[in-house]
Amino acid sequence: MPKQINITVKESEEELSSLLRKAKSERERGRLKVLILVKQGKVVYQSQLAYKLGFTEKTIREWLKTYNSYGLSELITIKVGGNNTRVISERVIDFIATQLTNPQTTVTSYVELQGLIEATFSETIDYGTLYAHCRRKHKSRLKVSRKSHYKKDPRAEAVFKKP
Template sequence: MAGVCKIEIAETEEELKKLLSQQKTGSGKERLQLLYLLKTKKAQSVTEAASLLGRNRVTLQDWLKKYRDGGLVELLCKKVSTGRPREIPGGLEKALENELQSPEGFNSYGEICQWLEERLGRKVKYKTVHQLVHYRLKASPKIARPQSQQQMPERLEAFKKTF
């Protein structure tokens, strides 16, 4: 019979139930459900288990191969995507954060770009700097607000006293 699973599941039904209730991720639950279905004989074949779980048969076979190779640890292991490396390394990001918190700070994002160019030795895009500073570090350059030339200091002091 095609699709009949020849795998020995070391865990008992109770252990699988307990692990199933402890799982926090959906993918982990699905993988444990596969083992549970095969252990309790609710699914006689991988094809039957695939239809019960709503997954492709090949996906379930990949999961079972992982289980055969490394047990539950390998089966429940999360795949970590490395992704593209950051434009600004972590150490320089910390230095920038410290510099932003200092009293002098920076006057503009352009000034931050120049500072990073001196440190990195390459140009960093304005948009990258803005996103890093504004969204990731939750900071901003120290920009002085413009003051009117017609502002009278005595009226300003009177306002501060009465406010």
């Protein structure tokens, strides 16, 4: 049996329509359309609402639950980005920038840069984090650390080497 919608929308249709016109993202528009359709009484079941707007029933259920618990302001606030806590400190970021933009730098690989940061600031930065930061922020193309295969046999390698 489909789940009925049993919430009351406190805001007026005009207020919701004006917010819909000002909405910047498609998600925000969808959330406001849900409230408008519920306010107009055009839908009775969550499944009808989901079908009409092109969202899943679970999404509609979560939106209605958020509206019922926290109100309109929390419903139309789109939270994206996850946990964006900075791993690299500001002084290390500045150091990386000077190292990558300095033409007299001796740094040729990310591993060297990682070692230099550790020696200078006594901070350990994960290789992947450093690589991603340098590529994203500075478009750098230093040497990438490549480990040889752990099962590699040195005797077999000697046989295949060209004289």
